[in-house]
Amino acid sequence: MAIYIVYAVLGLIALFGVLIVMPAFFPARRPLPTESDYAHRIPGYWEWYYSTKYLNPIRRAAAGTDLEAHFRENRMPGAEEDLREVRTFTLRAVGDLMTRRDLMPPLSGGLWDEVGEYLFDADLVVGNLEFAVNENRVIEKLLRYSVTPSHARPLLGDERFGKFDVVSVANNHINDSLHGGIVSTCDYLDQAGIVHVGANRTAEERDQFPIIEVEGVKVAFLAYTFSTNSIPLDEGCEYGTNLVRFNALRERDYDPSLIRRHAADARNRGADLIVSLHHWGLEFEYYPPERIVSRAHDLLEAGIDIILGHHPHILNPAEWYYTRDGRRTLCFYSLGSITSWALRHPLHRMAEIVSIQIEKGTMPDGGRVVRPRAVTITPTYFHLRHPQTPRADHRIIPIFDCAASIEKGTPPSYLSPSGMRTIPRLAREYRRYFEQQAFAYR
Template sequence: MRALLVTLPNSVTHVPLCCHEETGMTIDPIQPMSALYRLFAGRTDASRSVEGNAGTMGLGEKLWWAHKFFVGAVEHAEPGKGIEEHFAAQDLSFGRPAGFVPVATARLSSAGDILTSEHLRPDTTAHIWDEVGDFLFGADLAVANLETPVAPSRPVGAPPKSILSAPPLNSSREVLEIFAGGDRFGFFSTANNHALDQGPDGVRETLDVLDEMGVGHVGTARTYAERDAIPVVDVEGVRVAFVSYTFSVNGRQVPAGEEHLVNYLRLNMPDVDLSMIERHVQIARDDLRADVVVACLHWSLEFESYPVRTVITNAHRIAELGVDVILGNHPHVVQPIERHSYVDGSGVERDALIVYAHGDLASYLDAVPNSKVGNLVRFSLHKGTVAGRETTVIADVSCLPILRRARFDRDGTCTDFRIHDLSAFLRRHEQQGDLDSADLAEVRRLADLTSSLLP
């Protein structure tokens, strides 16, 4: 999510376009859309190879973003690249190699972006986990992306009702406790485009809160030493290292001399310098004796159902640096999953699991219908030996598509916020017949879209 400053020809000037968490916009989007259609020719239903970085966007790319937000999310891949066919042919049946002797097994679950919203409160979320909690928290460790700073010394800031303003995001500890600690999420990535919304002090406060709650984190840091102290979590005898990076900081300046604050790499660009990732993987493998490296990446393009070719290429490059699992976020919609097979430098065949985008876990982007659904992922890590050689392999990959729904009172105040099992929700309401025909048709459309993207 971001604010975009757009100068519109023959129209209002300097209109910030920002993702918001409610309907009820206060300006008519027809004028910017007219400018969009005057500017662009050709297909608008397929991905375009752009960076998507709010800090570097020109006018054309800003208008393309506005099209995706106001007119409709993009459900077709970049043309002529074979991307849809590539993902349709994916086989995610990771398995143990012949002769594998198991020693330990860890089960991990992963989810998407957690974004602040005035709808997310302790009194509205009493039943938020009823349908998906077993899938997520029945694993040995649950991981998600915390996309909202938690800086207690500063006012809470949520995406605005109006698109005329875009206050920096900030949440509270009481909201964070809906998600973190105890038997809920035990680890967060914090490198994302909102990491600097509350400035350097906001980064430090967020990490202090997570430390106080006993929740692991990676991607932002208070010092250079902390940035390079790669966290390794012992999960049922499997040593799992986590690294995290973001393609954007929404045009905010990382203070000179404090580059440790957020791991900022332009991951959506071709030929991006991946030396930081390579160094961190080496620290995890060689110095900390990690069995597995998981990379949480904030990347790809918002409101698009497929990654562009540049992102796919960079995913493969990152995997081949020694990353076993990539957990992607940022697009606010579901993107596919891939098994990337390659031969490493020592001649060993390896498989990497790449989740390009989970979609949001908790948000309320009601203006973008495709953002109402997300994906939860669960997988096992089996540590053992093959012919006396130690190895850890991925297995048992499964997905649970989700649907977020909120209920409101007559004043428009949220009274209940839930994350539903999408398939179970659709079956239940088809049987009960208690949704109006348009609502039911939309849920069916979202279920069909999600099933076309996932195994």
């Protein structure tokens, strides 16, 4: 009997080794069917596919789709009728704010040095807080994050520049320390003066999404997540986060009724503009699956004006979308992870700061309109500290500016040797796969 147990253990070790080695030699070139949800995985297949994408991100859209042409041909708004009595404001957004064990002073002191002045100089600054803040239950595992307030603080702003105004807490890590962590996260954000949406301490909070007035425009914020990583919400607290199975392979498993209800409620409460933050999509794939694009269009038709997507830990394209009733809307399928912990591939640490100009005005026929007007995108890179550099701390850097400095022979002093090689490669990768004629870049 003992020998059979030894054989079984050796067999499992060999299988595990094959699953690790195979992706390096047999990477997937096109997306394969997956919900990318640990709760709905096929054992073995999920591990292999996740590993192959982690090591070799998939740069092509699914076979048989026209998604690559769809995004390539998307255009920025042209000259339309002149508005009267125009007022504008700026919303800037990022994707995932993920924690690191060492993202505390002094190593976080330079985190926002290169982008903070620009990012926080906006009327509204928005992001996705992808961890729980729970001083009583600290968890630092590969797939679970629950940290202390001192860990969270550097990620939410810098006293020299400002802080986030709104964060989504609807994501697959908000339940990592269970409902107690949901409550403590919301309490912490309240104390920090940061508006939060998507996680709920009580059943009533689910429908009490925030509406913020800026320049006379009432902006509603909604937020939803596709999963809680197979960690069930506490019994009796199923309202803890806004779950919508965005990634479902079958339509019968996708139910957007909560989003539709919230969008209608937002209009009834006087919202002029609805911004919805969606934690969705497939990790390490450059293009969203066709079903996500279709579902995004349906939600824009249902009344949402701007979708800010995150979760794939890699960038996706974005698009302007005109609804059937003539509204001009926007969807960013993935803004990437502006900070990260376990993501080591440089492509995983590439993200975007999007700056959206919102206009309010009067049409020639007297009708009032509030809509996104223009978008400027800043590609960024999360540069990890290096002990051999003079300023060894983590920081978020603008890729194009940094690449230009390297080309001129005046690289920033904080760049590590690997950073000197990586930044020009990332600039080329971004221009090849993510730069679109529909947007401006800086």
